[in-house]
Amino acid sequence: MGKLDNKVAIITGSTRGIGKAIAHEFVREGAKVVITSSSMAHVEAAVAEFPPGTVHGCRCNIVSMADMERLLAAAVSRFGKVDCFINNAGISDPFRTLAESDPDEWGKVVDTNIKGTYNGCRVAINYFLSQNRQGKVINMAGSGSDRGSNTPCISAYGSTKAAIARFTRAVAEEYRHRGISVMLLHPGLVRTGMVSVEHPTPELLRQLATFNTILDIFAQSPLVAAKLAVKLASSWSDSKTGIYLSALSGFRKKGLLLSYPFRKILNRIDRRTY
Secondary structure: OOOOOOOEEEEOOOOOHHHHHHHHHHHHOOOEEEEEEOOHHHHHHHHOOOOOOOEEEEEOOOOOHHHHHHHHHHHHHHHOOOOEEEEOOOOOOOOOOHHHOOHHHHHHHHHHHHHHHHHHHHHHHHHHHHHOOOOEEEEEOOOOOOOOOOOOOOHHHHHHHHHHHHHHHHHHHHOOOOOOEEEEEEOOEOOOHHHOOOOOOHHHHHOHHHHHHHHHHHEOOHHHHHHHHHHHHOHHHOOOOOOEEEOOOHHHHHHHHHHHHHHHHOOOOOOOOO
């Protein structure tokens, strides 16, 4: 018996990386999942990785409210309901100082991350209210969400994650007495395309040694975040809201730091890109 038996979840940006890991873990725990991407080719490739009947794929531009409304309608049409909406999709700005940044790129990160999260929350909460359902919304934190978390050279990304954390807490308070759980998940540091050094900017090249060391110390499998997402979506969070779980909590961060020399000597540092 799975922790998410008979649950239906929508996970945006779930054809690769952290989102796909969450989708796989949800399916393993008994849920039906709607996975999304802005690319239909990516959707089709990802759907093929799951057992038949467990997932449904949709192309969705999260910045478009109309697309998000169609996404929720497609989920209800395919699986009959929605219990959990995870606003996972997001992008980062290239590793550049503010003076070197491109205004259009910077603005796209803000639009995608903040507006996409707003759209997903609004669509999900309106659905839960209309159905009188005790649904769950999970938003994604990241570097910039925690106090003292500085994000030099990715100022757009860090700013959006700080905003999403504040937004999540505000919305959680708004619906505290309506049976809707609005929660925040920090997936930690994961080697995805977002932190790839395949095409480094000049600024990243200048800091590459430090950047790679940070990845070696703190990067984890997306499975850590996926298991926390299952916990948030499960009965564990019933009647709770405003919860924040982190895959890079103080205890785990300390453990990764202390184990780093041994992992390095034993050649057990996972450098795969997810």
